[in-house]
Amino acid sequence: MSVSDDDQPIAREEARIALLLLQVAASQAEIGPFARRQRATAQAATRLYRSAQALGGGMRAAG
Template sequence: MAESEHRDQANERAAAGSAMLMLQLAASQAEIGPFARRGRETPQIAAGHYRAATRLTRAGARFRG
């Protein structure tokens, strides 16, 4: 049982790492947050985008089970 829990935790960490990488890639492509060019987007707006993407990622993880 402990081995199964450990495996589940490792999978969750890997999924979280993948999600963060995908968020950073999306931000880079959209040129928002730290990837913005010439200050086109404020840090507050970029943070809102990150929060929204995080909520969607978490909702998707719960949906997948």
């Protein structure tokens, strides 16, 4: 599906809005460049996960 010349400004504006909404969502979820410093690395996430497991806060299988 091609975009006509008349629709290009609309498509660009829609793309800008989509990018803005994506940035807002990432900010709210605190992921990517919006992550809190202590959660920004995989190592920090691993430490947090292991601490939660040690405290018995992990998910248990239903059964």
